[in-house]
Amino acid sequence: MSDQMERKRDRISNLPDSLLEHILTFLPTKYAVRTGVLSKRWKDLWISHPYISLNDDGLIDRMAEITEFRNFLDKVLLHPQARVKKFQLSSEERLETPTFSRWFQAVLKEGLEELNLNFGIFCNAPLSSLTACNTLVTLKLDFGALSGHEFPIAFCFPNLKTMQLNGFLLANNFPHQLLRCRNLESLILRYFMFSHMSHDPELDCFEQKEALPNLLNAQMDCSYVFRGKDSARTFLKNLINVMSSTKNLSLSLSIMEYLALDRTFPDDMPKFDNLKHFKLYLQSFHVGAMSYILQRAPNLESLHIEFDRPYGSAHDTLMLEQLRFCCSTANLKVIRMTNFILEDPVLELVQLIFESVGSLEDIVIELVERPKLNNFPQLQKLSKLSRLSKDSVLHLKWDFGYPFRLLLPSSMDVK
Known part of the structure; x- marks a missing residue:
């Protein structure tokens, strides 16, 4: 009888709070919350869950109304014992400013x-309070490509290692502020735009030479057109300088256009001494611009070229000879x-x-x-x-499903 009672005894619930809270950190948030129904002993332990990862569709299947989801987050985040180390929230619903503000704060x-x-x-997401945090290591903000925040x-x-921003307006002092994040290891800026409304005119002529x-x-993936705007060009120049110590770099088409058309930039372009892998979008x-990158990246080992239509034959002899030398x-x-295009200008x-x-060892070509x-004649020309x-x-x-197989040299693999 005593053995049966021993087996029925809830030994886990008798553990100290610190151990139980540690156990809860290994559970997804919604499962940690459910432990509150086990007994009075577990009722409020989940409140101190330091890793909160939620998405509204994961909870709405159990809750009839969106308001319940918001009330739930209020209870979790605003509880006096809450001590959040990781906060991940994904929501397809519209959040009003007061709701976001109280969670954010x-x-x-x-x-x-x-x-x-x-x-x-x-x-209207108020991010003005996102100014300083000594413990922050990862910052990922995606409010949509056209959010305009x-x-x-x-x-x-100071301890940030990863920054990913999608769809933000950046002031022209943004590169200078990045230098305050000295431990940054990964920087991804997607669909960003230059903010003309919030910038210091004195920085328009300031040349940033320091790098992270x-x-x-x-990675800079930008749809913004920089041509003809001096302040925007200075901003981009400073941003590239700040990134010049990276080992992996990816530049979007609009940035390549800027590099190609700004005649003053090549002379001021930084050296990429650490760069090993580079991706560019090419017309x-x-x-x-491709020549400038090759010339200033002496240790580059891997080059990824993604072709972009339309592709013409606007190569002048001097430009091609410069590329050949580089x-x-x-x-x-x-x-x-x-995105390879089987056209003669590309093949040239x-x-x-x-x-x-x-020094090439591997050449990988993926047809568009x-x-x-x-276009089999061009394909044969490529193979030879x-x-x-x-x-x-x-x-x-x-495409594997295509029934025709071309006779290719032994030095070519077809996939």
């Missing part, structure tokens, strides 16, 4: 290590070409690269569409392009 304090907010429909002009996160020392990964008139001095091991550019780079009967690096292997990829 509740979690944004010392002790917070990760803030990850993803909203489908959002309005202004990121705070002044901020300081620990940056490993940087014909970006060839000059390729001949590069130490590239891998070239990947995606590829031939120049193949004939100039002697599967081959058709009318001479390569300075005799040991390099060309990997050609297209």
